[in-house]
Amino acid sequence: MPAKFSTLHEIVKQAQANLTREHWDYLVGGSDTEASVRRNRHGLDSWVFRPRILNDVSQMEVSASLLGTPLAIPVVLPPIGSVQVFNAAGAQAVAQAAREFGVLQILSSVCTPDFEEVAAAVPGPRIYQLYLMGDQTWMDDRIQRAMDAGYTGFCLTADTQNYSRRERDILKGFVPPSGSQASSPAFNYQTTMSWDTVAHIKQRFDIPLVIKGVNVAEDAVRCVEAGVDVVYVSNHGGRQLDHTRACIDALPEVAAAVDGRVPVVVDGGFMRGADVVKGLCLGADVVAMGRLHALALAAGGSEAVVRALELVEREIRLTMALMGMSRVSDLHPGLLERSEPTAPSHVLSAFPFLDQGY
Numbered sequence: 001m002p003a004k005f006s007t008l009h010e011i012v013k014q015a016q017a018n019l020t021r022e023h024w025d026y027l028v029g030g031s032d033t034e035a036s037v038r039r040n041r042h043g044l045d046s047w048v049f050r051p052r053i054l055n056d057v058s059q060m061e062v063s064a065s066l067l068g069t070p071l072a073i074p075v076v077l078p079p080i081g082s083v084q085v086f087n088a089a090g091a092q093a094v095a096q097a098a099r100e101f102g103v104l105q106i107l108s109s110v111c112t113p114d115f116e117e118v119a120a121a122v123p124g125p126r127i128y129q130l131y132l133m134g135d136q137t138w139m140d141d142r143i144q145r146a147m148d149a150g151y152t153g154f155c156l157t158a159d160t161q162n163y164s165r166r167e168r169d170i171l172k173g174f175v176p177p178s179g180s181q182a183s184s185p186a187f188n189y190q191t192t193m194s195w196d197t198v199a200h201i202k203q204r205f206d207i208p209l210v211i212k213g214v215n216v217a218e219d220a221v222r223c224v225e226a227g228v229d230v231v232y233v234s235n236h237g238g239r240q241l242d243h244t245r246a247c248i249d250a251l252p253e254v255a256a257a258v259d260g261r262v263p264v265v266v267d268g269g270f271m272r273g274a275d276v277v278k279g280l281c282l283g284a285d286v287v288a289m290g291r292l293h294a295l296a297l298a299a300g301g302s303e304a305v306v307r308a309l310e311l312v313e314r315e316i317r318l319t320m321a322l323m324g325m326s327r328v329s330d331l332h333p334g335l336l337e338r339s340e341p342t343a344p345s346h347v348l349s350a351f352p353f354l355d356q357g358y
């Protein structure tokens, strides 16, 4: 890895140089027409700041917490299946970076090393995200094992009852390791997931439950009523249902429905510190950055993930200071308004210099 990346641009560029076409497309791509992928960015690019002036910003406070775990910045690293194809150290490298920098990792059940190996190698708070590949007894066993291994939260991804059609992968005949698991008959258990599954987990296990994939107020309310501990707004980075709203546009109604009763996490297209600030303004407690941290992993392993987080922190601090806001708790929707994006939005539109020879 270059001595020190000084911008997120360089990290993305290095990732592209390091990855094969198959792995690059698996990482940046989405489902069907990739409209959901583009909309995530279009939504973020459509909010502009209404900064305030003449506030003392000499003392900045950008830390946060989720489920009792302190976070250096209001960011978590969401589950990335097959993360080992981006860097052989896979989920363990992400775990190391999360611990070193001070954010929380949500570890996918379809990556290597697996949840128990990662917990043994890198102890610390962590959330385990599970795809159901067995019956209730199988699921209960997984949750218990995750608790025994020290996981501090359990995440069900509710937007993947079927695995989508990722046409970039299909066209090349590329099947990521997690994709081959998804095409096994065991993955059909995902289709059986329901609110009864949520009720069962809440009744049986004393571990905070995250529901990932919430898009509308009705489901957010239902989560809170069911005792869910974190409502996570996501369209899976545009990799599952195509033609959804941008997650940043689904966020305000979900945050209003949750009304502060439990934390709200959002992801989908968040690539820069300014994007994180927009999510916080619109009601998220924490923002998850998926592709960004996987790109950093591809660019330079654990070290580059830490560097990416340092750069995101720098951008968050600078954005907030220039908005006249010194604390995360100062952020509110009145600091944003809608405006037409200045350029076409796409998965990497947060990095406009990529093709300009830098």
Ligand SMILES: Cc1cc2nc3c(=O)[nH]c(=O)nc-3n(C[C@H](O)[C@H](O)[C@H](O)COP(=O)(O)O)c2cc1C
Residues within 6 Å of the ligand: 026, 027, 028, 040, 078, 079, 080, 081, 082, 108, 109, 110, 129, 157, 178, 212, 234, 235, 236, 237, 238, 239, 267, 268, 269, 270, 288, 289, 290, 291, 292, 294
């Ligand atoms: C390569 C890749 C693999 C993913 N694997 C999983 C997974 O195993 N489980 C899951 O819940 N979400 C998975 N996701 C979705 C992410 O957790 C997250 O919702 C998404 O990446 C957020 O959008 P962003 O990449 O634009 O930040 C994956 C995303 C990517 C890019």
